[in-house]
Amino acid sequence: MPELHVLLILFGVGAAAGVVNVMAGGGSTLTLPVLILLGVDAGVANGTNRVAIVVQNISATLAFKAEKKTRLRESISYGLWAIPGALTGAFIATRIEDAWFERILGVLLIVVVLTMIVPRSSPDSKSAARKSPWSGPILLLLGFYGGFIHMGVGFLFMAVFFHLLNMDLVSTTVHKIVIILLYSIPALLVFAIAGDVDWVLGFSLAAGNATGAFAAAKIAVRRGEKAIRVVLIVAVLIMALKILGIL
DSSP states (O other), X not given: OOOHHHHHHHHHHHHHHHHHHHHTSOTHHHHHHHHHHTTOOHHHHHHHHHHHHHHHHHHHHHHHHHXXXXXXXXXXXXXXXXXXXXXXXXXXXXXXXXXXXXXHHHHHHHHHHHHHHSXXXXXXXXSOOOOXXXXXXXXXXXXXXXXXXXXXXXXXXXHIIIIISOOOHHHHHHHHXXXXXXXXXXXXXXHHHTTOOOHHHHHHHHHHHHHHHHHHHHHHHHHHHHHHHHHHHHHHHHHHHHHTTOX
């Protein structure tokens, strides 16, 4: 049984990650390093983090549902594309060690935040969402990345829904939460079967994630796009600079 201070640390980190994950993405850049610093093997940390992700997104989904912001049928239709990719990614999950990939991801995140700043032709929440023939394959690839390592996948989902499908940021946030929940459940099962989950640490982290996620969902609904945009821009820039070795 882990010491009490370890569980409290994980709860606090989880709460911060829950807020960041709902409002933007990249909360796993907090939780994974902390788990590893606490002595958890990297592979087990990757699996243990999925417990928190599942519980966090259940909490956020319930909060959005209470605010009548969910469109579950639509979210599930998107999530069905991501699940096969997530299962595949989880099966071959290892630590990402390719320095070039990390640099590319860092540049991509900066591009995402720059495009979030540039106004779209129809940026308001009443603008009609559009369909794209590329959305399914892209969601499949994002599911693979999410199943494999998950870190930063929230940013990528938001970019797809915001730009490719022309959705407002609140709708984008809700769809992202539900889709990640849908594919994270089978991905967690894969890690659990492989023995790569520390359930005690996972649920301590999950308690914090769920608390932060529930609060963030309420803020997202009440403050709308402005609050999400501010958190998203700050979180993306910090993550990108960290990946590129600038921070």
